[in-house]
Amino acid sequence: MAALKAGDSFPADVSFLYVKPTPETAEITACGMPTKYDASAEFANKKAVIVSVPGAFTPTCQNTHVPGYINKLSELKAKGVDQVVVIAFNDPFVQAAWGKANGIKDESIIFATDNEAAFSKTLGWTLGPRTARYAIVVDNGKVTYAEKEAGGDVGVSGVDAVLAAL
Amino acid sequence: MSDPKKGDSFPEGVTFGYVPFTADKASINTCGLPTTYDATKEFADKKIVLVSTPGAFTGTCSEKHLPGYIENVSKFKEKGVDKIVVIAYNDAFVMSAWGKAQGVQTDDILFLSDTETNFSKKFNWLKGERTARYAMIIENGKIAYAEKEPAREVTVSSADAVLAAL
Numbered sequence: 001m002a003a004l005k006a007g008d009s010f011p012a013d014v015s016f017l018y019v020k021p022t023p024e025t026a027e028i029t030a031c032g033m034p035t036k037y038d039a040s041a042e043f044a045n046k047k048a049v050i051v052s053v054p055g056a057f058t059p060t061c062q063n064t065h066v067p068g069y070i071n072k073l074s075e076l077k078a079k080g081v082d083q084v085v086v087i088a089f090n091d092p093f094v095q096a097a098w099g100k101a102n103g104i105k106d107e108s109i110i111f112a113t114d115n116e117a118a119f120s121k122t123l124g125w126t127l128g129p130r131t132a133r134y135a136i137v138v139d140n141g142k143v144t145y146a147e148k149e150a151g152g153d154v155g156v157s158g159v160d161a162v163l164a165a166l
Numbered sequence: 167m168s169d170p171k172k173g174d175s176f177p178e179g180v181t182f183g184y185v186p187f188t189a190d191k192a193s194i195n196t197c198g199l200p201t202t203y204d205a206t207k208e209f210a211d212k213k214i215v216l217v218s219t220p221g222a223f224t225g226t227c228s229e230k231h232l233p234g235y236i237e238n239v240s241k242f243k244e245k246g247v248d249k250i251v252v253i254a255y256n257d258a259f260v261m262s263a264w265g266k267a268q269g270v271q272t273d274d275i276l277f278l279s280d281t282e283t284n285f286s287k288k289f290n291w292l293k294g295e296r297t298a299r300y301a302m303i304i305e306n307g308k309i310a311y312a313e314k315e316p317a318r319e320v321t322v323s324s325a326d327a328v329l330a331a332l
Contacts (some may be wrong), residue, residue: 028194028223028267029223029267029268031223031224031225055257055259055260056259056260056263057194057197057259057260057262057263058197058259059197059199090256090257090260091221091256093221093222093223093224094221094222094223094256094260096223097222097223097263097264097267098263101194101263101267
């Protein structure tokens with residue numbers, strides 16, 4: 001078990017769970033079915049940012065962390081980011097609802113589940129049963145940025161830090 | 167450990183996780199802070215309907231189980247019910263958001279977390295890591311009705327079934 005750092009290959013066999021957004025399930029009280037998101041396969045030929053938050057609908061995550069990525073999505077895309085994936089330990093139904101609550105109804109930002117915090121556990125980046133607050137940039141299978149917050153605030157895992165590193 | 171039945175006392179020491187609804191945090195994107203809801207103490211002198219659902223924001227729960235309770239709050243009150251308490255394994259933040267997504271803005275219906283399924287575990291009324299789908303009527307600390315769904319449909323734990331038992 002070791003944290004990822006810039007220069008590492010993104011591990012194989014990393015998958016998350018998510019509910020694909022569809023027009024039929026756009027309402028927050030409508031639910032789709034969870035499917036697997038094969039992160040290792042998806043990131044092999046893309047530039048992606050993984051943002052891990054300790055919990056859906058929790059104060060810092062909601063007020064400070066996720067909105068930053070939503071507001072600066074176009075800046076991220078201008079720097080070549082193909083996909084932003086927000087993960088937490090919450091199940092895919094909750095993650096899907098959280099995405100909708102944040103006004104995301106498509107795959108511009110994917111809200112997915114790190115099931116049983118399995119991926120985060122491989123990094124040692126957990127907070128009890130939850131995933132810790134961190135951000136990882138994967139560029140065609142290579143990790144170019146991997147930073148975990150040391151304290152309670154959003155710093156190295158925030159969108160500004162990630163934009164500066166892209 | 168056995169099924170709860172009519173005539174049993176509601177167990178001692180039962181608490182749930184709770185983010186109270188407040189007007190200044192009414193939007194689903196704002197989060198309050200969790201506190202402990204002392205269920206044993208609160209239920210000792212009230213008539214309570216306790217509804218357990220396998221998960222916040224999941225299909226049957228949002229579309230078929232919960233709406234019956236929300237639409238019929240006044241009928242429950244006419245039968246002397248002080249509060250409807252909805253529980254699931256999800257944490258208190260998620261339960262609070264689910265309540266808001268369902269449009270509940272009063273404390274007639276509380277959305278609480280059966281933290282680590284500690285309460286549902288007492289009866290082994292679980293569904294994997296989640297709480298099973300069931301309903302209870304508790305009158306002044308005594309269980310007056312306790313029924314768990316045998317299958318996927320909402321029958322004995324529905325609002326209609328519980329109203330008929332009140």
